[in-house]
Amino acid sequence: MYELDKSKILNVMRTNAGEVLKKIHDAKGKNQDKTKEMNRFLDELHSKVFEILSKEVDKSQLPECAFLVYYCWIIVSLECRNYLWNYESMDLSRRSGELWESLVKLCWTFPVKKNVKRFNAPSFEDVQKQIKKKFVKKLKDRGIPDDLVSEIYNDYDKIWSLLGESINLNSDELFETFDELDGEIFESETKHEKVIIDFKGSYGSNEKGNKERLLTVARVYDMLNHYELTDKPYRCMLAVRTVEDSGHNYLRQLENSGLWSVERGNEVYDMIHKYTGFNILKVIKKHDLSIVNDLDENTAKYMKSKRTSKQDKSFADHYLTWW
Template sequence: MNVDRKLFERKDEILSYMRDRAEESYGEIVRTYGEAEYKKRASGINKKIIATTDNIKSIILQRARSQNWEKEEVLKNILVVTYSSYVIMIEFRNRAWPYEYMAFARRIGELWEPFCKLCFDYPIRSDVELYEAPLFSEVKEQLQEEIRVYINSLNITDDEKENLLEYYDKVWSLVTSGEIKLELDLHFKIDGRKYNIDFKSGFQSNEKGNTNRLLLVASIYKNIVGGDNECMLFVRANEDDNNHYLQTLKNSGIWDVSCGEETYQQISEYSGFNLAGWIQDNIDWSSDLSDDTIQYFRDNDLEKYLTW
């Protein structure tokens, strides 16, 4: 397979190459693990497909640098190779360990998030800059120091200051009784303003724990970290297809929630790339998956989950 700047126009060639590579690897895996070790077969072939994908991406990026490809050429090539790898992963996972509906629905959602993030890993906009999320321990330490300085500056007795600090420490002990992870799925900056993004396939089950965590994290970004911090939730499912936990976040005043088509509009605005249009023109699960795979999905009523 010739990797050039127009590779993204040859999806069938990419699929054929990656399928043949996976077939070679799967033969070795089957000889290593018996039928009863289907989980090891599935894990083994998945790792091989990821390795092949990473190798192709490395070639793309190397040639893009040496040949001065346009940003859009780089992103389109990365997108089509990534999508093709998903097709092959699904085929061989289903061969090694046939999907049931819960695992398949979850897997399609799991693949969607990193796919969307590619638009920010290789943004068309020149002012998009990824950044590392702060550690809660650092945020806590900074706030504690500010509060201690403030309390010590008050015109009260030393005993009163000590009592205030003791109560303050008690409050912190409650807040930090569990780990607080401020890292979300994506963090980027535009013109100094920070955007903290969480991707979600949908809210169809009991999401109480996750909802409470998201409310806490956004509150910390807004009220403690401060500055120009925006917290945005990108949901794949349409708003009407989600339960009340989504509405809790939407009505919180601290999360900017987008669903369905609006999510893709936000991705386009902030990354500079029309991902929805690219998906419409290039992703066709029913045609790209092998005949036996798509037939299995149809027989088991799984094809309906193949929507992005």
């Protein structure tokens, strides 16, 4: 069994990035252009390192290998970006959320369990037609005269128009679980269902508009369940790494709607373990993963010294403490 080593992976990435990063840093140009060039190089570096290690590890180690390599890439990516130009609160808030989401989604790219598979979101146009057709059938099955059915449907159609012409039913992660897949039968603790997950690095007071979008999306999936227009029930789930005090009210409203379930903090990792079989918390403990502690000295010092204006927490505590 190949021994994955966090320190060696970090050392390889830092060594390869060092010389290139200095050239990018010293060159003339806008910071944004330099960052794009740096990201292109780091993406290629990640691909090469993972390609090499994936050939070394046992097949059963591939999920852990993918997770660890990407984690190390996150560390080096944060160091490089902060070296080019220091992170400010808004940039780091957005970036930390993107990186955390990409890291945990690897568990569905390389699942330990084999009865889980991603699916594509249905189009709103198709869904709308199916639900309307089912509604008309329900009216006719009750013996309502055709002229009255048309009258009721016209009013019903006007209500649908309030939703607009198109709603994006896609989300951060969509997957389904199976009792049987490709001729193989599975025994699983999870239900036979389709799950829609929306990942959030943090949830705060600026989420009111997003709350309304989430409710609209979930209502559409709920109607598909109600009219039995799916081969297995849909379930909508919000996975939140950090909940700010100001965000609790919006989360409660989502939970109380009965349309979304909410997983917070380590509950998210337990949920991922349940569905994909990949135990993130075990891997974190095994490799002693801590973003702030794994950053180089200069980057860690900066992240500990800078503070958020609203929460009055260090960048290290607020943005880079993920477990």
